Amino acid sequence: xxxxxxxxxxxxxxxxxxxxxxxxxxxxxxxxxxxxxxxxxxxxxxxxxxxxxxxxxxxxxxxxxxxxxxxxxxxxxxxxxxxxxxxxxxxxxxxxxxxxxxxxxxxxxxxxxxxxxxxxxxxxxxxxxxxxxxxxxxxxxxxxxxxxxxxxxxxxxxxxxxxxxxxxxxxxxxxxxxxxxxxxxxxxxxxxxxxxxxxxxxxxxxxxxxxxxxxxxxxxxxxxxxxxxxxxxxxxxxxxxxxxxxxxxxxxxxxxxxxxxxxxxxxxxxxxxxxxxxxxxxxxxxxxxxxxxxxxxxxxxxxxxxxxxxxxxxxxxxxxxxxxxxxxxxxxxxxxxxxxxxxxxxxxxxxxxxxxxxxxxxxxxxxxxxxxxxxxxxxxxxxxxxxxxxxxxxxxxxxxxxxxxxxxxxxxxxxxxxxxxxxxxxxxxxxxxxxxxxxxxxxxxxxxxxxxxxxxxxxxxxxxxxxxxxxxxxxxxxxxxxxxxxxxxxxxxxxxxxxxxxxxxxxxxxxxxxxxxxxxxxxxxxxxxxxxxxxxxxxxxxxxxxxxxxxxxxxxxxxxxxxxxxxxxxxxxxxxxxxxxxxxxxxxxxxxxxxxxxxxxxxxxxxxxxxxxxxxxxxxxxxxxxxxxxxxxxxxxxxxxxxxxxxxxxxxxxxxxxxxxxxxxxxxxxxxx
Numbered sequence: 001x002x003x004x005x006x007x008x009x010x011x012x013x014x015x016x017x018x019x020x021x022x023x024x025x026x027x028x029x030x031x032x033x034x035x036x037x038x039x040x041x042x043x044x045x046x047x048x049x050x051x052x053x054x055x056x057x058x059x060x061x062x063x064x065x066x067x068x069x070x071x072x073x074x075x076x077x078x079x080x081x082x083x084x085x086x087x088x089x090x091x092x093x094x095x096x097x098x099x100x101x102x103x104x105x106x107x108x109x110x111x112x113x114x115x116x117x118x119x120x121x122x123x124x125x126x127x128x129x130x131x132x133x134x135x136x137x138x139x140x141x142x143x144x145x146x147x148x149x150x151x152x153x154x155x156x157x158x159x160x161x162x163x164x165x166x167x168x169x170x171x172x173x174x175x176x177x178x179x180x181x182x183x184x185x186x187x188x189x190x191x192x193x194x195x196x197x198x199x200x201x202x203x204x205x206x207x208x209x210x211x212x213x214x215x216x217x218x219x220x221x222x223x224x225x226x227x228x229x230x231x232x233x234x235x236x237x238x239x240x241x242x243x244x245x246x247x248x249x250x251x252x253x254x255x256x257x258x259x260x261x262x263x264x265x266x267x268x269x270x271x272x273x274x275x276x277x278x279x280x281x282x283x284x285x286x287x288x289x290x291x292x293x294x295x296x297x298x299x300x301x302x303x304x305x306x307x308x309x310x311x312x313x314x315x316x317x318x319x320x321x322x323x324x325x326x327x328x329x330x331x332x333x334x335x336x337x338x339x340x341x342x343x344x345x346x347x348x349x350x351x352x353x354x355x356x357x358x359x360x361x362x363x364x365x366x367x368x369x370x371x372x373x374x375x376x377x378x379x380x381x382x383x384x385x386x387x388x389x390x391x392x393x394x395x396x397x398x399x400x401x402x403x404x405x406x407x408x409x410x411x412x413x414x415x416x417x418x419x420x421x422x423x424x425x426x427x428x429x430x431x432x433x434x435x436x437x438x439x440x441x442x443x444x445x446x447x448x449x450x451x452x453x454x455x456x457x458x459x460x461x462x463x464x465x466x467x468x469x470x471x472x473x474x475x476x477x478x479x480x481x482x483x484x485x486x487x488x489x490x491x492x493x494x495x496x497x498x499x500x501x502x503x504x505x506x507x508x509x510x511x512x513x514x515x516x517x518x519x520x521x522x523x524x525x526x527x528x529x530x531x532x533x534x535x536x537x538x539x540x541x542x543x544x545x546x547x548x549x550x551x552x553x554x555x556x557x558x559x560x561x562x563x564x565x566x567x568x569x570x571x572x573x574x575x576x577x578x579x580x581x582x583x584x585x586x587x588x589x590x591x592x593x594x595x596x597x598x599x600x601x602x603x604x605x606x607x608x609x610x611x612x613x614x615x616x617x618x619x620x621x622x623x624x625x626x627x628x629x630x631x632x633x634x635x636x637x638x639x640x641x642x643x644x645x646x647x648x649x650x651x652x653x654x655x656x657x658x659x660x661x662x663x664x665x666x667x668x669x670x671x672x673x
Contacts (some may be wrong), residue, residue: 075367095123154196229283272329341397345464404433412624415608420477440492522661526648540637541672550662593634
């Protein structure tokens with residue numbers, strides 16, 4: 001059986017290799033030719049992306065926030081969101097829950113309708129939606145706050161008429177969202193020892209068993225935040241609450257996987273990634289949450305969706321998931337939709353929806369097979385609906401039965417390829433499919449005149465697992481600084497594919513080369529390198545590199561900085577901001593170059609950051625792979641009057657600032673000769 005292979009460009013921080021043994025490739029029963037043909041048609045169509053604004057802050061209310069969205073059995077779309085009538089950021093405040101309907105896949109929408117509207121400081125907000133596919137009833141869950149009560153000052157108890165605690169309310173409609181009835185279930189689902197509790201906004205789910213399930217977040221008496229699933233097995237007549245999972249949780253979502261397990265995916269304040277847990281009993285109990293390092297997150301709400309909710313579990317399509325969030329570790333921006341081919345073990349496909357400020361989002365599949373995304377843009381200026389298809393997303397999962405999906409991520413083991421110096425290129429091969437691969441070969445083709453091993457055996461790889469392969473590489477002496485092409489070919493079974501990745505090679509003489517091998521405490525320690533400043537200050541082209549490791553995620557932590565000590569806004573700085581690489585060169589507060597990575601490197605592993613400045617611009621590299629660039633060339637020489645240089649700190653009004661905590665092994669600057 002042939003394998004479908006895909007080779008991706010180098011990305012940092014691939015998941016570690018799995019310890020599990022590869023499973024045997026099982027027999028798969030094909031889905032009906034009609035369904036398979038329909039999916040091929042969808043992915044072959046022209047890319048589709050269209051959007052409409054449902055609410056604009058400042059028009060009719062101070063702010064609109066917190067999107068919820070679902071599709072009814074007849075194809076009608078129902079959207080819900082908060083209307084925040086004053087400057088209150090959340091409950092307690094004058095908040096109402098609004099809904100709008102669309103019967104043409106989101107092209108046009110009905111007028112806004114309030115389904116929870118209270119006066120005199122009482123509010124309701126944070127909507128989440130479930131549609132019962134059997135009865136057609138649509139539920140909108142939300143938190144109701146008596147006057148002055150919000151999540152953080154809510155008291156214990158669970159009486160439905162309590163005035164000192166946040167309540168669990170929902171409105172439901174049996175006529176497609178035209179009319180609504182409200183019900184309170186605080187007493188049914190809230191443990192009286194809990195304090196604040198609210199429905200995690202966005203969308204709940206209905207399991208294949210018919211169970212309805214809505215996620216909640218709640219605060220215990222000690223202040224810790226946990227998650228739990230409220231569920232109904234009688235179409236919403238009665239509700240119960242599952243066991244808590246946590247702590248360190250917040251707004252969370254669930255999805256039913258092809259094998260019937262429930263995956264919970266949660267926002268957390270403890271890390272810059274999502275937390276994931278699993279349930280084998282329909283959401284009553286969950287495993288201990290663990291981070292998904294691939295799903296970076298700036299502590300924001302997100303959405304997760306089964307691509308084919310009704311696909312036969314023996315089909316590859318049944319293992320596909322979509323996920324949306326702001327893919328950043330620092331701020332709420334860069335709203336991104338990701339795709340997994342293997343039940344969320346890996347997420348190889350992604351597409352940016354909005355690169356700028358954005359926040360909460362939720363997903364649904366439309367009746368025609370396209371997808372709807374309702375999100376906050378601006379980030380809190382608009383509630384925007386977007387409709388897209390598989391071609392726009394760039395769906396790259398196997399549709400033929402039994403295929404794994406392999407991809408390679410390339411990095412330099414020691415962080416830097418130097419002309420004439422032996423080093424190691426690491427190729428990490430990940431199976432993004434839902435079945436095991438078969439053994440094969442991996443080949444690395446290098447530039448002419450370079451020395452090193454060209455081919456290695458590729459073992460069988462289990463779904464979601466990663467196998468690292470190491471290739472000795474020695475760049476030809478005299479190679480100038482710049483990018484070089486590396487072609488990696490994977491052969492497994494009868495199929496072979498290859499792609500080319502560009503990686504940084506450093507040549508030229510050294511203007512600075514200092515081995516620090518020093519631990520910095522993040523509070524007082526740094527190393528003064530001002531004596532070496534005269535050697536690098538004239539350089540307008542070259543490569544600056546720093547080898548380091550840390551686990552700290554300070555707001556800003558400086559690896560190397562050169563500054564005008566009399567004008568703090570004139571500097572050249574390479575740092576980690578929240579663990580994420582950052583480079584800037586500025587004079588008088590005006591930036592000539594400013595670059596940021598996309599994920600934290602504060603993982604306790606050795607990394608090398610490099611800034612390469614050539615005639616074509618400035619580029620930032622992590623472990624040999626470009627992560628950001630600008631067309632403006634800017635190094636020390638473009639920044640005037642530099643009078644001090646340090647490892648481990650910046651300068652502000654002559655005093656230390658942004659001190660680094662962690663280890664710095666080595667700093668070097670290569671000239672561009």
